[in-house]
Amino acid sequence: MRIAYGVMGYGRGHAMRTMSVLPALMQEHDVTVFAGADAYDVLAPRFPTVRIPTIGYQYNDGGSHSLLRTVRRNFAPMSDLLFGGAGTEQVANEFRQRGINLVISDSEAWTHRVSQKLGIPRISFDHVGIIAYCKPHFPADLWALGMRDAWGYRSLMGVPERILISSFYPAEPAYPQVKIVGPMLRDEVLKAQPANGDYLLAYFNKGEHQYLPHVDRALRLLDCKVVVYGTPHRGEDENLDFRAPSVEGFVRDLAGCRAVLSTAGNQLIGEAIHFGKPILAVPEDAFEQRLNAHMIERMGVGMRADLMQLTPSDIDHFMGSHAWYVSNMREHAGNGRVEAIETLRRYINEIAQPRRRVAASRSGALPRPVAARRSA
Template sequence: MARIFYSMAGEGRGHAARARTLVESLRRDHELWLFASDDAYDFLARSYGQNSPHAEVRLLRIPGLRYHYTRGRLDLWKSLRSGLQYAVREMPRLVRAFRQRIAAERPDLVISDFEPSLPRAARAERVPLVSIDHQHVLAAYDLSILPASLRRYAWLMSLGVRLYYRGQAATIVSSFYTPPLKRGWKHVRQVGPLIRPEVAAACPVSGDYLLSYLRSNTPDAVLETLCTAGMPVKVYGLGERPERGPLRFYPIHEQHFVDDLAGCRAVVCAAGNQLLSEALYLGKPVLAIPESQHHEQLINAHFLQHMGVGRWTLLEQFQPAVLRRFLEQLDEFRERTALLCGRLDGTHEALSILNDVLAQATQGRETVPSASAGG
């Protein structure tokens, strides 16, 4: 049995969903310490919190970076300022705390999903590090099909990615799209999205409703447009509310959400990598509505449309005509999503890479579950 430290960014649920997918396989044979903040901590606490039956998994809360919003819209500059303050004030203390914990607990491997402090501590304490995230898309992928503005953003953000990670034993990029790697990044391992066990076990059917997942401060105009869908719409992310025409609002419940995702006709949501991936894995066309300032999601949305499995429009420009056009094209999109249904899972490949790194780190001791072990 090896001991693995695993840290992740806390914004949204995508980092935590990736982590949980791997943890469900890793915990069978290994002890895991999970370090998460904000949304990621809350997501994982449902499975590995205080009353969890999984004693082999420990979950600890850490401070983390967050996006900031002004008047309901993503404020990029405020987010960047907050990030700089975090780097100056929080990170040095957190790196010191991680180094002390590494010295005391002596993990065999460190995994990080775009969390900057544990990788620095691992490097200082000479513990093998594996990076597994989506953000390395910004640095490693050939994004030449994108508009120049998004390429400039990717270049700028790639500087941060390079600062976060140096000297890792393996770099794994998990994404639903796999363009060529740039020169100098050929060592990167490209895998598909890490599909949660509940999603992998779901049986997709094409129902008579849309599924929409929205953030809590979504403008009311978005709901007005969803009301024109001409069919029921199940809305997650806004909490329970009274019915509004064809809209039904549901609290977050992982299994209920997966069941509704598997049974919907199509999905209308933001353009986070994890939710887009899970929808495509279940063969669902997607209308992505990223915010104009959320450049990473804009990149995902461009690739979604380039693959022919959905459309996108800016959240601020989401109008009934856009929704109507998307619904008119569903048969066309379904022909392409059918090619991805049940096949878009990189979990086994990611576990195989981790197995190789951990085998070297432990010099032949017990390793992580092999790709043939399932999970």
């Protein structure tokens, strides 16, 4: 089949999940990736990729999400998405020219909406579906936000023909076409050998905004080396080692660290649990990440802290429970990659069967009858 694979461009987690299944799909199908921003930068050097618009959070000078800036920055692309515009027309034209007959989307809005418009069947494969397409499992303080975001996501994306969810924690599907699998572990992760290093790995998905002076101070006051990814800084400075983005390098540092301090993306959490690395989650001010941080504490594999008020004592308190967190890792570690690929293949085949029957009926070809077996 000719497949369009849409990937949400904000952050790198969506791209990492895509990389875990795309090589297998490309062996059997003609796949074109549609992505923008961070995801485009990760995927374009490796796969045929079309650059498309992206919607994402904007930040204020204090490092928090800015509602005003987010609305202002996303007004034009949201208008394009909801009412049609250059971006929507670009994606639609690419679909027509390439003869796309199936869309797989990882939280990517343009490919979802255009496929609905053109009548192309869809498979949703992401993590946010655990909010939108599963029964509510939110803590009391996040319940209203969760119900709002679930409704908003369904309103924007609809309910696809097939829904596959990758998550580091379980949930109960709310629709019959939903299946949940474990985290997607990339080849780089599966090949890496874990080691008990003496350094803390710090990752910020938008470090140019999140790596604030008080965060820098908290890390410098620690009695250990800190390897930092996601900021504009480079090189060693006191106990801090700022590193450039690198898929292989990051996985190597993750496998060898003592623990992880990071924003609360599903993909990194799943990989950290795989390597047995406790997580100090400092979630963005977004429901999905706040829920992920809550689940980390509930599972006993780490703790959560407020990025805007992070102190050295928060990190010391977290590291003081290191042994207990490690003892809970094996219960929650998992790799859903093989099951996800098998499920995607089955979904693709199920969607393709009616199309084959329609094509056969239009050509006048009838299915051959099964020959009756002779009785002995």
